[in-house]
Amino acid sequence: MSEYPSILLEQAVNQMASLPGVGRKTALRLVLHLLRQPEPNVLAFAGAFTRLKQEVVYCRECHNISDTELCPVCSSARRDHATICVVENVQDVMSIENTGQYNGVYHVLGGIISPMDGIGPKDIEIDSLVERVSKGGVDEIILALPTTMEGDTTNFYIYRRLQNAGLDNPPKVSQLARGVAIGNELEYTDEITLGRSIVNRTDFNG
Amino acid sequence: MSEYPSILLEQAVNQMASLPGVGRKTALRLVLHLLRQPEPNVLAFAGAFTRLKQEVVYCRECHNISDTELCPVCSSARRDHATICVVENVQDVMSIENTGQYNGVYHVLGGIISPMDGIGPKDIEIDSLVERVSKGGVDEIILALPTTMEGDTTNFYIYRRLQNAGLDNPPKVSQLARGVAIGNELEYTDEITLGRSIVNRTDFNG
Numbered sequence: 001m002s003e004y005p006s007i008l009l010e011q012a013v014n015q016m017a018s019l020p021g022v023g024r025k026t027a028l029r030l031v032l033h034l035l036r037q038p039e040p041n042v043l044a045f046a047g048a049f050t051r052l053k054q055e056v057v058y059c060r061e062c063h064n065i066s067d068t069e070l071c072p073v074c075s076s077a078r079r080d081h082a083t084i085c086v087v088e089n090v091q092d093v094m095s096i097e098n099t100g101q102y103n104g105v106y107h108v109l110g111g112i113i114s115p116m117d118g119i120g121p122k123d124i125e126i127d128s129l130v131e132r133v134s135k136g137g138v139d140e141i142i143l144a145l146p147t148t149m150e151g152d153t154t155n156f157y158i159y160r161r162l163q164n165a166g167l168d169n170p171p172k173v174s175q176l177a178r179g180v181a182i183g184n185e186l187e188y189t190d191e192i193t194l195g196r197s198i199v200n201r202t203d204f205n206g
Numbered sequence: 207m208s209e210y211p212s213i214l215l216e217q218a219v220n221q222m223a224s225l226p227g228v229g230r231k232t233a234l235r236l237v238l239h240l241l242r243q244p245e246p247n248v249l250a251f252a253g254a255f256t257r258l259k260q261e262v263v264y265c266r267e268c269h270n271i272s273d274t275e276l277c278p279v280c281s282s283a284r285r286d287h288a289t290i291c292v293v294e295n296v297q298d299v300m301s302i303e304n305t306g307q308y309n310g311v312y313h314v315l316g317g318i319i320s321p322m323d324g325i326g327p328k329d330i331e332i333d334s335l336v337e338r339v340s341k342g343g344v345d346e347i348i349l350a351l352p353t354t355m356e357g358d359t360t361n362f363y364i365y366r367r368l369q370n371a372g373l374d375n376p377p378k379v380s381q382l383a384r385g386v387a388i389g390n391e392l393e394y395t396d397e398i399t400l401g402r403s404i405v406n407r408t409d410f411n412g
Contacts (some may be wrong), residue, residue, distance in 0.1 A: 032295070053249075
């Protein structure tokens, strides 16, 4: 006999446990919680994911998730369309938007180059970035990818592609400032970050 | 503008975050993971919960979740139908089954009496337990509820109900052994458990 008293229950637990970081005990707890909800709530729960998958649109400019062909950021006249911030994914756009410090537009790669995971330049939105820049009107590309080896590789690849694109007015390419996080004790900052912060020290704006 | 670039995405995140213990950041991560899966997988994910809610059956004897009118335990001729273990929920049945130490049948209350949460005796399967016992053929009721105040209250209530049911042959009522968990250091056992273990000490079976 199966560990579960019902095949329907087992299938629901299997699906819940397929989510990353959700173990089988947690999955069972979540499924039994759902089962205690009224039927319309369970239908709304299930329907939200189906609808998202079937109806989601990706912005034709920046490739961010959107409800419309052009996302709210790309269609806003108040944003600076000459500055493009290149990010790995949707969460990164939301994180930068939450800072309230950025007024340009985005380009969502949908991943970063990672030979270990079999992700090459063709698997992410790099061609569309080069094409977008080729149309002109872009003054600056801000590379805001993770500060990992894969992020550095992708940064370098994008930089080379833009250099070799034969642009009349190539945009300035910048990257996020790296250093000791604000509010961090030096004692708890990793050695590589701390070392580079000393080498790349900046003028003190007393 | 909403924090999310898409209303569909926001709705899916709201639904995921409605699960107990799932915060909004985790919910977003899980939803974006789902969105990266092929459409049939997302449909299977959503469908599993809808199907469970719409098609689940509760065993007419023990009220455990089941695929059939009588669950595998209640319909098994190899189980001892004269011994009924009373538990709070489905997980408890699975936990006891996993021990491989129990050969009787179950009665799933679907909750315990908790005035604080507005759960009274009528909200859980106590009437059906008394009715089941009244039919005769039950030698022992094992109360296996949580060792909390609510569990104790529910134990006591069931005990009184069975006493007052006017049964010709009232079943013996027992409860799970309580004491120091096996493998535990005394140092880390809570005082109440340790104190009661001394008072309720048992003969040493050298």
